[in-house]
Amino acid sequence: MRLSIALLGSVVTVSALSIGAAPKKKKFHAVNPKDFVYVDGLRLKDAKGLHYITGLNYWACMNLAADESQGGNYTRLVTELDQMASHGVNHLRIMASSEGAPTPQPFRMTPALLTAPGIYNDKLLTGLDICLDELSKRGIRATMTLNNEWQWSGGFAQYVSWARNNTLIPYPPSWNMSAPPQRETPGTGWGDYTTVLNGAHTYDEFTRFANEIYTNEVAEGWYKDHIKTIIERRNSVNGRLYSEDATIMTWQLANEPQSLSIALPTDPLYPWVSRISQYIRSLAPKQLVSVGLESKQGEAVFKAVHEVKDVDYATTHCWVQNWGVYDMYNPSAANLKAAQDFAVKFISDTSKWAKEVGKPVFLEEFGMARDNWENKEKEYPYLSSAGTTHKDAYFETIIGAVVSDFKKGGPYVGTSPWAYGGVWRPETQVENEFGMVWAGDPPHESPGWYDLYDTDEAMEIVARQQRDVARWIKSNHTNGYQIRI
Numbered sequence: 024m025r026l027s028i029a030l031l032g033s034v035v036t037v038s039a040l041s042i043g044a045a046p047k048k049k050k051f052h053a054v055n056p057k058d059f060v061y062v063d064g065l066r067l068k069d070a071k072g073l074h075y076i077t078g079l080n081y082w083a084c085m086n087l088a089a090d091e092s093q094g095g096n097y098t099r100l101v102t103e104l105d106q107m108a109s110h111g112v113n114h115l116r117i118m119a120s121s122e123g124a125p126t127p128q129p130f131r132m133t134p135a136l137l138t139a140p141g142i143y144n145d146k147l148l149t150g151l152d153i154c155l156d157e158l159s160k161r162g163i164r165a166t167m168t169l170n171n172e173w174q175w176s177g178g179f180a181q182y183v184s185w186a187r188n189n190t191l192i193p194y195p196p197s198w199n200m201s202a203p204p205q206r207e208t209p210g211t212g213w214g215d216y217t218t219v220l221n222g223a224h225t226y227d228e229f230t231r232f233a234n235e236i237y238t239n240e241v242a243e244g245w246y247k248d249h250i251k252t253i254i255e256r257r258n259s260v261n262g263r264l265y266s267e268d269a270t271i272m273t274w275q276l277a278n279e280p281q282s283l284s285i286a287l288p289t290d291p292l293y294p295w296v297s298r299i300s301q302y303i304r305s306l307a308p309k310q311l312v313s314v315g316l317e318s319k320q321g322e323a324v325f326k327a328v329h330e331v332k333d334v335d336y337a338t339t340h341c342w343v344q345n346w347g348v349y350d351m352y353n354p355s356a357a358n359l360k361a362a363q364d365f366a367v368k369f370i371s372d373t374s375k376w377a378k379e380v381g382k383p384v385f386l387e388e389f390g391m392a393r394d395n396w397e398n399k400e401k402e403y404p405y406l407s408s409a410g411t412t413h414k415d416a417y418f419e420t421i422i423g424a425v426v427s428d429f430k431k432g433g434p435y436v437g438t439s440p441w442a443y444g445g446v447w448r449p450e451t452q453v454e455n456e457f458g459m460v461w462a463g464d465p466p467h468e469s470p471g472w473y474d475l476y477d478t479d480e481a482m483e484i485v486a487r488q489q490r491d492v493a494r495w496i497k498s499n500h501t502n503g504y505q506i507r508i
């Protein structure tokens with residue numbers, strides 16, 4: 024553990040620009056750049072005591088914060104950051120990586136941060152600086168995701184392709200914004216999953232290709248170069264070194280790295296986790312390291328990955344529809360209950376395993392579609408006009424399970440739904456010149472599927488969780504030490 028000095032956070036005033044309303048001033052407690060979050064047993068702590076994460080995924084932050092010439096939109100960025108901060112959000116999981124190619128590649132964040140190994144888009148690096156500075160002012164810390172198993176930011180597959188002389192990437196079916204059906208006004212929506220040429224491969228084929236990163240030394244070398252470049256960067260807005268800024272709580276190896284097998288102790292994922300986490304620790308000893316594992320493959324994989332010495336806490340992602348437990352076209356109570364039961368058991372199992380490993384665990388992804396049976400006969404299955412009765416009940420259950428584990432002294436330390444779409448809506452979307460709409464759903468998936476919008480009840484559930492936990496911490500703990508129960 025690391026020692027922390029009790030320092031009072033400064034209060035800053037941030038102007039909240041909101042459409043149609045006069046600009047108002049909101050006050051948020053800024054992150055003290057020296058107040059690093061640290062692990063103490065099964066808990067996270069900061070200078071004030073217990074640290075509970077009320078998080079959201081906001082992976083496109085650096086792109087939204089970048090110059091307009093790169094498709095950025097600062098007005099939208101600060102509007103959405105103010106919305107999240109005013110709902111008690113104190114953590115965002117964002118991308119600190121994205122890889123392009125010699126030719127424009129489909130299904131991914133564009134423009135990319137890294138256009139070739141070692142070659143950066145400086146305007147996107149500045150976007151990342153701006154993003155972190157704006158987070159810091161609002162008391163929001165970050166998980167910085169440094170790579171990706173999936174195609175939506177380039178990630179593993181792009182590194183492997185680079186290392187293999189630009190071999191074609193065997194893409195699985197991915198959302199193609201320009202495929203039919205198209206709305207009358209070009210660039211305003213719909214599209215479909217592409218299953219020919221690019222997109223004709225299975226997820227198995229794609230994953231096998233991407234996972235060559237675990238054993239390809241050239242690809243690993245470039246990935247480590249990227250890690251070093253980002254961790255050693257100095258923020259051009261506030262002058263802080265990234266490695267010395269407590270706004271960055273965690274460096275994350277990758278989004279959802281997959282093991283090749285469930286049972287094999289010799290899986291190349293494990294030594295890779297060990298090598299990369301040790302490397303990050305050597306460059307950023309004051310900050311935390313997490314892997315980004317979904318933990319869907321059960322106890323053996325969970326423990327093998329999270330027992331690694333330089334991994335500070337475990338991560339979980341819970342995806343009931345993607346894992347075949349929930350059907351978004353089925354309005355029945357039984358369908359909802361199956362999802363809730365699955366989530367409660369998932370939280371309970373992973374809590375037990377984390378306790379056995381002796382580390383905290385963070386539910387850093389989960390989501391549910393809207394009541395899309397209402398959209399079934401409409402022009403697009405993910406219209407925002409659909410209700411959220413199932414989603415709200417599900418969020419109450421899964422967030423409630425984490426909060427209850429936390430209050431009981433369990434290893435769960437917070438939640439982070441997928442993903443904040445803020446002011447974006449499918450009905451009014453317009454692709455920018457790079458073909459991006461920046462929904463909460465990443466570019467390889469149907470926009471609107473898992474978005475949390477600014478007016479959604481889910482945001483109130485997130486906010487109530489924060490207030491409930493804050494009250495509990497205040498009445499039951501002083502300086503991080505438990506005084507009752």
Ligand SMILES: *[C@@H]1O[C@H](CO)[C@@H](O)[C@H](O)[C@H]1NC(C)=O
Pocket residue numbers: 096098099100102446
């Ligand atoms: C930026 O986002 C705002 C919504 O916050 C939107 O009204 C505006 O049109 C966007 N600007 C550009 C250039 O896309």
Ligand SMILES: *[C@@H]1O[C@H](CO)[C@@H](O)[C@H](O)[C@H]1NC(C)=O
Pocket residue numbers: 188
């Ligand atoms: C790499 O690809 C280029 C262009 O496709 C080709 O000319 C070259 O021979 C390839 N090199 C290797 C080592 O395969």
Ligand SMILES: *[C@@H]1O[C@H](CO)[C@@H](O)[C@H](O)[C@H]1NC(C)=O
Pocket residue numbers: 129199200201202203217219220221222
């Ligand atoms: C997307 O769809 C369009 C229209 O069908 C097609 O021309 C294009 O090749 C597709 N893009 C990819 C990457 O598959």
Ligand SMILES: *[C@@H]1O[C@H](CO)[C@@H](O)[C@H](O)[C@H]1NC(C)=O
Pocket residue numbers: 494495496498499507508
């Ligand atoms: C503090 O803990 C006790 C025992 O668990 C509980 O009854 C009480 O409601 C808690 N206080 C708050 C504000 O949650």
